[in-house]
Amino acid sequence: MEVKDIFELRKQGRTEEAYTAILPMYAAHKGHYTTIAMFWVGVDMMQLRYQQRRLEEAYKIFQSLMRLYPTMEDKDLKGQSAMMRAAILVFDHHPSFSMISFITQWGITRLADEDWTTGQSNGHPVPSTGMRIVGKVFKEVEATPTVDVALKAAPILAEALKHSPYNMNNQRYKAIVYRIMGKKDKAIEIYLRLISKHRQSYLFHELSNLLDDEQQKIALLCKAISSQREEKFRQRMRYTLAGLLFSRDKARAKYELDKCITARKQAGYAITWEMQNLAASLAEVIPVTEVDEKSFYRQQEAVIREMTKLS
Incomplete structure (x- = not known):
């Protein structure tokens, strides 16, 4: 079997067969095309294992992908985008996984412009990969609202603000950082602007917690x-x-x-x-x-x- 056959199996949705076939090929020869095939079949396999609720296996595959990705050529950065989506999947299934640590180590500035582009699904906007990552980061911040965690999240938010400075969520995250850092007045200013334009329940609730x-x-x-x-x-x-x-x-x-x-x-x-x-x-x-x-x-x-x- 050749690499092209692996991709054909993948195209047909025969993920298990493709994974079984690529493992010995990659072990024997970590060449340009076998590495690419191993990566993309690994991505498919990780997603399949999550669908099957085989969470530990899925997480081990993700860890393998983390080691494999730096060895793979990824000129169009599609592999990087796949890794970002994989990290989001891992975050949703593994409470111990830190998105802050992951994206800090990876480098939020490495994301391509496409990763910050809002998508469409059935006529409805879909948050960009970048914004989804930032959302997970701030789930961590809200779960552990300490100055140390806020400082780690701040540069991640700064990058998001470059791409979407007026995005409601980014402004809310900014207010959260201000609140944690003890700058309550600045947080209140942001919330007041937000509630003048938006009607999300949590905005009113969070502002109520800041006022006397x-x-x-x-x-x-x-x-x-x-x-x-x-x-x-x-x-x-x-x-x-x-x-x-x-x-x-x-x-x-x-x-x-x-x-x-x-x-x-x-x-x-x-x-x-x-x-x-x-x-x-x-x-x-x-x-x-x-x-x-x-x-x-x-x-x-x-x-x-x-x-x-x-x-």
């Missing part, structure tokens, strides 16, 4: 809740809102807490001691109606409009 003014926090949480369709993602915000409303309007606090507890039970989440204590304090209170609470949400829009005017 209770009325503004209440307004932002109301907007975050009304902008989020799934109740399981609303429940924690409802609990926070209930706490803020407790001293102002117990009937509204009761409504929010009841919704929170119901959603948590449906999702199989535990009811925390804090939630139980608040529920006990509101046990005799009759909640407002859903219509009344939605009207209250709409009233809070004026507070948000005033906030964004000042930004």
Whole structure:
């Protein structure tokens, strides 16, 4: 069997056969074409193993690809793009894999312009490979929001900002870095600009965590809740809102807490001691109606409009 036969098997989708055939060929001769064939069949095999949920095998193949790639000619950088997509796949399946470490070692500036180009699928925009990598980086940052981690992520974000300076996610990541670095005012400025143009629930929620003014926090949480369709993602915000409303309007606090507890039970989440204590304090209170609470949400829009005017 020759290398061209390997590529024919790959073209036919016969990945297992191609992999079995290329292994001894590559072991015997690590030439130009056998190396290229080994790489691309390895990429296919890694993806197949992930589809089969054979995660450890897939990860071992990825590690082999990491060793193999530097020995392969990749003038058009398609191999590099494949490695970036492979790293995204690994990140999604292996909690111990650090995208920050991977892309720092690889070098974010090595990505080609095509890696930063937004794609299309069924008429909908698809994030570029570069932006997907940056997204994974900031999942790590949010999971471990320390100055050290933020400093490691900063140069990665700087490169992303060169390609998409006004991208909403990049601006949000910038605000996250500012917050971690203790520059809360700068983070707030960015969020205020973002909420004037975008309606994602998490933007309002994250901004509410940065502010001290209770009325503004209440307004932002109301907007975050009304902008989020799934109740399981609303429940924690409802609990926070209930706490803020407790001293102002117990009937509204009761409504929010009841919704929170119901959603948590449906999702199989535990009811925390804090939630139980608040529920006990509101046990005799009759909640407002859903219509009344939605009207209250709409009233809070004026507070948000005033906030964004000042930004």
